[in-house]
Amino acid sequence: MILEVKNLTFAYDKNVVLKNLSFKLESPVVCSILGPNGIGKTTLIKCLLSIIKDFDGEILLDDRTIDRISRKDFYKYVSYVKQGGKENSIYTVLDTVLLGLASGINPLLKPKTSDIEKAEEKLEELHIMHLRDKSVSHLSGGEAQMVYMARALVKDPKIIILDEPESNLDYRNQLLVLDIIKGLKDKGQLIIFNTHYPDHALRYSEKTLMLREDYKYIFGDTKEIITKENIEDTFNIRAAVGELRDGNEIYRDIIPLSIR
Amino acid sequence: MELRKESGKLVTIVLLVILPIIVSLICLGFGRLNIPTSDIIRYFMGEVIEPRYALTLSNIRIPRLLSTIVVGASLPLAGLIFQSYFSNPLATPDTLGVASGSSFGAALGILCGLNIFGIEFVAFAFGIFTIIITGITGMRRDESKQTIILAGIIVGSLFQSLISLVKFVADTDTVLPSITFFLMGSFQSVGKETLMVSIPIVVICIAVIFLLRWRINLLTVDDDVVKTLGVNINLLRFIVIIAATIITAISIAMAGQVGWVGLIVPHFCRMLVGENHTKLVPFTISIGICFMVIVDTISRSMFAAEIPISVLTSMIGAPFFIYMLRSRNGVKL
Numbered sequence: 095m096i097l098e099v100k101n102l103t104f105a106y107d108k109n110v111v112l113k114n115l116s117f118k119l120e121s122p123v124v125c126s127i128l129g130p131n132g133i134g135k136t137t138l139i140k141c142l143l144s145i146i147k148d149f150d151g152e153i154l155l156d157d158r159t160i161d162r163i164s165r166k167d168f169y170k171y172v173s174y175v176k177q178g179g180k181e182n183s184i185y186t187v188l189d190t191v192l193l194g195l196a197s198g199i200n201p202l203l204k205p206k207t208s209d210i211e212k213a214e215e216k217l218e219e220l221h222i223m224h225l226r227d228k229s230v231s232h233l234s235g236g237e238a239q240m241v242y243m244a245r246a247l248v249k250d251p252k253i254i255i256l257d258e259p260e261s262n263l264d265y266r267n268q269l270l271v272l273d274i275i276k277g278l279k280d281k282g283q284l285i286i287f288n289t290h291y292p293d294h295a296l297r298y299s300e301k302t303l304m305l306r307e308d309y310k311y312i313f314g315d316t317k318e319i320i321t322k323e324n325i326e327d328t329f330n331i332r333a334a335v336g337e338l339r340d341g342n343e344i345y346r347d348i349i350p351l352s353i354r
Numbered sequence: 355m356e357l358r359k360e361s362g363k364l365v366t367i368v369l370l371v372i373l374p375i376i377v378s379l380i381c382l383g384f385g386r387l388n389i390p391t392s393d394i395i396r397y398f399m400g401e402v403i404e405p406r407y408a409l410t411l412s413n414i415r416i417p418r419l420l421s422t423i424v425v426g427a428s429l430p431l432a433g434l435i436f437q438s439y440f441s442n443p444l445a446t447p448d449t450l451g452v453a454s455g456s457s458f459g460a461a462l463g464i465l466c467g468l469n470i471f472g473i474e475f476v477a478f479a480f481g482i483f484t485i486i487i488t489g490i491t492g493m494r495r496d497e498s499k500q501t502i503i504l505a506g507i508i509v510g511s512l513f514q515s516l517i518s519l520v521k522f523v524a525d526t527d528t529v530l531p532s533i534t535f536f537l538m539g540s541f542q543s544v545g546k547e548t549l550m551v552s553i554p555i556v557v558i559c560i561a562v563i564f565l566l567r568w569r570i571n572l573l574t575v576d577d578d579v580v581k582t583l584g585v586n587i588n589l590l591r592f593i594v595i596i597a598a599t600i601i602t603a604i605s606i607a608m609a610g611q612v613g614w615v616g617l618i619v620p621h622f623c624r625m626l627v628g629e630n631h632t633k634l635v636p637f638t639i640s641i642g643i644c645f646m647v648i649v650d651t652i653s654r655s656m657f658a659a660e661i662p663i664s665v666l667t668s669m670i671g672a673p674f675f676i677y678m679l680r681s682r683n684g685v686k687l
Contacts, residue, residue: 145578169584181576184629189571196572197584202565204632229628249584 095171095252095284096120097142101151104134104141111137112149113309119301121252121284124275126295126316128288129305130329135288136177138305139257142286143174155253166197173251177288178239179262183230187222187241188213190230194245216248220274236267243274254278256287260294272298292320293347304328322348330354370640377644378423381651382415389415418654419647421544424556425609426646427639428601431563433616434623434638435598438573438631439591440492440502446616447602449503451510453613455484456606458513461520461533463607470548470607474555478603484509485599538662541609541650552604559597560639567635570594574629612646613664614671619645621678 102115111134119125127135140146142153144160153160160168173194183190191213192205199205205213217223222240225233230241239259246254256275260268275285276298289295295302295316302319304312306328312319322335325348332351337344379398383389387410393403397411429447436445436452447453459480463473492505517537524530535543563570569590572580580587605612623637649670653661 140578143578143582145581165586166584169582172582174579174582176576176579181579184574185571186628186630189630193571193575194583196569199568201569201590204568 096154096156097253097284097286098154098157099142099151100154102138102141102149102153103151104137104146104149106137110309112141114151115309115311116151117303117313119284119286122279122282123301124279124285124287124299125301125303126287126289126299127303127305128290128292128295128320128328130307133305133307135305136257139174139255139286139288143172143255144168145174169197170249171252173246173249173254175239175242175246175254175256175259177257177261178259179235180257181238181242183238183241186227186229187217187225187233187244188227190241191216191244191248194248198249213244213248216244220244220247236263236270239263239267239271243271247278251283253284253286256285258288258290260289260291268294292325293345296320296346296348320348326354367636370636374423374640374643374647377647378419381647382411382419384651384655385410385415386655417544417546417549418541418650420549420553421541421608422646422650423643424549424552425541425605425612426615426643427560428556428605429612429616430619430638430642430645431560431635432598432602432605434620434631434634435563435570435594436616437620438570439595439598441574442502443621444503444617445506447606448510448611448613448616450488450506451484451508451513452481452488452506452599452602453606453611454510454513454517456481456603457537457611458516458520459603460536460607461517464533464536465520465524465529467529470545471551474551474604474607477607478600480513481599481603481606482596484513485595536610538610538664540660540663542654542660544608548608552608556601556604559601562597563594564635564639566590566594567631570631570635609663611664612667614667614675615642615646618671618674618678622674625678625681 096118097120098118100116102112103110104112115138127138129135137146141149144153144165147161155163155168155171185193188210192209195205195209195212199209214223214226217226220240220243222237222244225237225241230238233241243259246256254275259275260271263271272294275287278285287299299316301314302316304319304324306312312324322333325331325333329350331354334349334351336347336349338347339345379394380391382394383391387406389407389410393407394411397403397408402408432452433446436447436450437443439445440450447456456477459477460473462480463476466472468476488502488506488509491509492502521530521533524533569585572583572585572587572590573594575583619642620634620638623634623641627633627637649666650663653663653666
């Protein structure tokens with residue numbers, strides 16, 4: 095699938111958030127979005143998801159503008175995971191994941207056995223089958239995030255958009271989430287995620303969109319976008335780049351040093 | 355294991371249907387004239403029983419039982435829907451002001467001398483009007499859960515004062531007593547024509563909610579996320595809120611404001627079966643009916659004079675609610 099954004103402009107009332115933003119992604123790919131707080135990362139994601147509809151410019155899915163695609167079809171392809179810790183499901187894990195299949199379930203009926211099997215398959219895949227009948231409200235932050243990922247993935251979407259999926263999680267749970275993202279890309283899907291961790295973007299995404307002040311942005315291959323200079327300019331800090339070696343692998347990381 | 359689960363399910367369904375029937379049959383017997391349950395069963399089988407029993411049943415007890423069942427199914431179910439709709443455990447017809455709004459509508463209808471259909475319609479219209487005002491006032495962007503209840507209390511007290519105004523202008527000899535009597539809440543005066551109009555509408559609304567019960571789970575899902583699930587959530591919201599307001603208005607037009615049932619029955623059912631509406635809806639209907647029928651039986655047969663139903667429901671409701679607030683798996687605010 096090809097997702098293309100052309101001259102996207104959006105304002106809350108008269109407060110312009112995004113202006114003339116354009117980029118293009120083709121699956122399979124992972125694209126990370128970086129930028130300071132309040133720069134419009136979540137707003138951009140909501141535009142891509144068509145949660146916000148009154149933007150100017152165009153968003154195209156395989157060369158079709160998304161407002162021409164029926165809601166039902168659009169959300170068959172596109173899935174959303176909200177920022178970690180921002181949601182509160184009151185149902186059991188299985189019931190929560192089943193809600194991800196709602197558009198395919200007859201409004202007057204309960205989920206069929208095949209729906210339940212599909213949901214259970216997803217639980218197995220994300221290694222949370224043992225939580226099946228627990229209430230999500232009793233789970234840890236990491237476990238709950240897995241449940242919301244499962245709900246987003248259970249309909250086998252082609253595009254998955256995640257808002258800071260690894261926020262508020264410990265190291266192990268961060269890696270679990272990021273590995274799922276990598277696995278999705280290997281299966282041919284298109285993933286977009288907001289993040290505050292440049293090292294996650296470097297390790298897991300091929301493309302990066304960096305949003306800056308005054309509606310400026312840079313978009314391109316992650317390695318060329320996430321550099322010391324770009325990070326310093328975007329976040330208005332001083333930073334240092336380091337390389338870490340683990341066996342034969344070399345990992346790049348960027349460490350913030352001081353406020354500029 | 356699978357088989358046991360299936361048979362357990364069957365037992366639950368049978369129990370939910372049978373329990374209200376048994377409770378009703380037993381409760382029909384109580385009152386100034388005690389009728390043996392065996393005679394009641396024989397009456398329903400079409401056999402001839404003592405004439406004074408038959409007359410009491412057909413003219414007094416059965417119409418009253420039917421109105422109790424309508425209210426017992428409606429108010430708790432409406433409470434459940436409002437709680438899910440506003441994601442707020444305190445939302446009920448009372449706390450959202452809908453009960454006051456509908457009462458005002460009904461009082462206005464009585465003042466204007468409308469027939470029962472007219473009274474119910476005006477009650478419904480003001481119920482909808484109230485929920486819209488409360489919704490607009492209370493649903494702010496900061497998503498604070500208290501705001502909606504605060505708005506409900508304000509809107510409710512506005513309508514309470516409007517009710518006082520209606521009473522003030524009402525004719526003190528003819529209209530005022532019937533408004534006052536109606537507002538106190540009682541199943542005593544429910545006439546057959548009221549039932550003929552109300553029961554079909556209530557049955558349709560409850561059937562709609564019952565059929566949509568799995569779908570209703572979507573109401574509590576995060577606003578942004580639910581938009582991306584590919585369902586027409588606004589249509590669902592519209593249908594269930596209209597249905598819940600209609601059954602609230604009809605209950606109130608029928609029996610006045612019966613407090614507390616909309617709050618405690620759904621929460622009691624949550625403690626029994628959890629949050630999934632697939633189970634919660636049938637449990638709320640069934641247990642709501644049993645509760646209301648038993649409470650009404652106590653209210654009319656405990657003492658020589660009838661105790662107002664709201665007195666009893668709040669005497670049971672308030673302590674029970676305190677217990678639920680304190681208990682570990684009870685209401686979370």
